[in-house]
Amino acid sequence: MRGIGGAIRLGKLFGIEIGLDYSWFIIFLFLTITLGYSWHHYWPSSAASWIFGFITSIIFFSSILAHELAHSLVSQRYGIPVKSITLFIFGGVARITREPPRPGVEFKMAIAGPLSSLGIGVFFGLLTVASSGGFSQAWDFARGAIDPPSPIALMFLWLAYINVLLALFNMIPGFPLDGGRVFRSLIWAVTGSYGRATRIAYIGGRTVAYLFMAGGVLAIFMLDFWFNGLWFIFIGWILHTAAQGSYRQAKLRLALEPFTAAELMTRDYPSVPRGLSLDQLIENYFLHTGRRYFLVTEEGKLEGIVTLSHVEHVPRERRQMTTVAQVMTPAEKLPTASPGDSAAAVLEKMEEEEIEQMPVVSESRVIGVIGREELKHFIRIRTDYR
Template structure:
């Protein structure tokens, strides 16, 4: 599965694999515990009775780790092909529904989309084939190893088949979008059609889950319905992103940046700043300047972090983002990339810099106001 937008903020960084950052969302611990519990408490005892309790727990834990390693391999395959096609990958995040490779932009062609999507299920099937071989070889050697390999072979086949469901943004939905894109030559239209099919699939999951609940199978029913809800939200968000990119295409930061931001000196105290600059201007971000030299940036969020009783003794330079840590954009950067960076880096504004000079500020509000104005004018 692939995501374009970073919706999983609460994640632990585990390092980098082949240049791609691997993250662990806190929700992953829930599903990991459930997998270990189901393997040790139900699956292995039912299919292989008679093992010592410790063996069930050890094999269950190892199997769960290998399962999530398979999910990482699935997502790494997406990432390798994506990067080979010139589409950057910011990270891979494991979360409650599995894993997601966060790509920075849409594929450049239908062919790229197809290759990026299909490689995930293919990788899962290759892993399934390897574990099937281990299952066959280990039969006379070790029953626990034989059981582990059998479950891993089965679950990777299931992972591949699930991802091939034509419900956008699952891999199957992306394969379907690539085919429609190739036929129509229009990414937005292909996304709209694939999203529509994805929502049908999502509502099918929700209906199936509710049916299971009324049938008395509460646990499976809730889980299936929750998956459907997640797919419906993901499909809708994916289409909105593509539509937004199309509306921003061809426009740059220079077109929407503010050039009248109040410049503030680094030695100004926060109480004076709030009374004389923040409240009268209504602005939320303030370049910290001395002459033409940029020292940093102060935002309303940073001011709020300082207790009010300390404003009179706290200077701007004490709480500002310093120049060497400042995230900036250039005036000719495309708005699609600027907006994507805001989402990826979880910021609301960027200073617009050129040759060391501050030209203005671009904020989320600027971009949204630009879109509203164009919509009202029918542009």
């Protein structure tokens, strides 16, 4: 699931950027208030209950971070880079831009998350036992037979419960949930076909989504559980959207696989010389052609790329004296493709680097450009006319 706009950076863990999406604050506040409110009679003061609501929320979201880190570390171990982990209103999301190369890798990557949640759940379960004064007392407390032995035990029990629930929910075989990915990796291993496995997993994912929605409708009309019903319908809708998005991505990869960069690139790429002033660049190139970027070349050799956003950063009055070479992204910092690279790999790289186009370079000369939109357009036409 992408669709993440602004995020606050927290720093790096294992080389992975950790961030908080703005929407996360809503759920964090909601959880803190809910926990603070529902526990208030177990604490000596209401301040204590709010503080523990806050601390519990922090630990809960750290467990979600650990879940995403577990996916990411396995992924990195197999050479698949992880750009970032972001906490947002529906939990956490790790940006792993490449699909796993083999079913075994996908299986390990997918199962790592739920296993870590389960481990964290068991850990807090043990803390619950320790803080309740023994196993039998903790059990009576957990099933509601006695009052909480201590407010701390209540906090541990909730964290144990929620993490086990998280592990179970994620193991539902609805692609792209973790369980759905485990399911896909198994079909992939059996059939040997990534494409067929993805199709079947997608049907499974949609089915699970519809079951959630149907369950929600039933809960509303048969049981009059409005809140839970609406919640189930909402989860179903989210799952459906996620399944569709992941399937589209996988289909794109499959469709691009047989082609090389050279076959799908545009040969008449737009280029400008490095000495051109920004004034001229805007007047004679950007405004004239309506293009959003130009390669900077010198006798066919790639020097860099210049886009509208490079130009926007330069004040109007200085554009006449500033040259393209001064503002462009230089070639050393520019990811490029070789003519023989697979188009699918090129698209993945563009998504990883968050760039819209990539020059195709052969023996340090530009021979064409591949654009993200053009690739998608190409596939659309191909699938429409087949």
